[in-house]
Amino acid sequence: MKNRFGPPPGTAPSRRGPSAGALLWTALLGVLLLAHAPDGATSRPPAAERAAQPPARPAAGADLDRPAGRPLSASDPTRIRIPALGIDTSLVPLELDGTGALRPPSATVPTVAGWYADGTTPGAPGTAVVTGHLDTPLGPAVFHRLDALSRGAAIEIDREDGRTALFTVDAVELHPKNRFPDAKVYGTSARPELRLITCGGDWSTDTGYRANTVVYATLTGAE
Numbered sequence: 001m002k003n004r005f006g007p008p009p010g011t012a013p014s015r016r017g018p019s020a021g022a023l024l025w026t027a028l029l030g031v032l033l034l035a036h037a038p039d040g041a042t043s044r045p046p047a048a049e050r051a052a053q054p055p056a057r058p059a060a061g062a063d064l065d066r067p068a069g070r071p072l073s074a075s076d077p078t079r080i081r082i083p084a085l086g087i088d089t090s091l092v093p094l095e096l097d098g099t100g101a102l103r104p105p106s107a108t109v110p111t112v113a114g115w116y117a118d119g120t121t122p123g124a125p126g127t128a129v130v131t132g133h134l135d136t137p138l139g140p141a142v143f144h145r146l147d148a149l150s151r152g153a154a155i156e157i158d159r160e161d162g163r164t165a166l167f168t169v170d171a172v173e174l175h176p177k178n179r180f181p182d183a184k185v186y187g188t189s190a191r192p193e194l195r196l197i198t199c200g201g202d203w204s205t206d207t208g209y210r211a212n213t214v215v216y217a218t219l220t221g222a223e
Contacts, residue, residue, distance in 0.1 A: 071191070081157075167194045
């Protein structure tokens with residue numbers, strides 16, 4: 001999966017200059033705003049990677065000392081809540097475009113987050129991916145404070161089957177776009193894991209945000 005998070009060169013973010021956290025940008029009028037892939041190459045989507053390499057161990061970045069909850073069967077997610085950040089919003093399915101990049105949630109609804117619908121569903125074994133804007137031309141967006149999460153924070157994801165997958169944050173990391181660790185972020189896992197991704201780092205008018213904020217979390221229960 002290409003890691004194309006951030007506004008286009010020469011476009012300033014609406015909330016301030018350099019900032020931490022943001023992702024998957026679109027311009028107004030439905031124009032997709034693309035940045036560079038982390039290393040100039042295309043990463044395989046999680047679904048393809050899972051098929052090629054069956055999961056055998058927790059993905060890199062997971063807290064191996066934290067017991068994982070019992071995996072859930074596959075079921076599409078409908079809503080995400082992060083109490084520490086006051087986030088409670090719906091999730092929309094996202095797919096890859098012809099270049100291998102995720103199509104972002106609409107910038108006209110900046111409070112909505114999206115999940116990679118061809119990959120793992122949150123709560124099932126594997127690595128599920130959820131993304132959201134940091135800010136858009138309309139102002140601050142759903143993940144504008146994602147970098148403020150800390151280890152141990154709770155993430156709740158409602159699913160179509162009526163269950164709620166309960167995740168606990170293992171780590172929050174900032175990765176430069178030109179050294180983005182594809183295998184660590186998107187790698188397969190024997191346990192149900194979750195990644196929340198947005199842009200971050202310094203802002204440049206030439207390249208946009210220079211990094212990505214990634215939250216690593218593990219399923220620790222269900223309701």
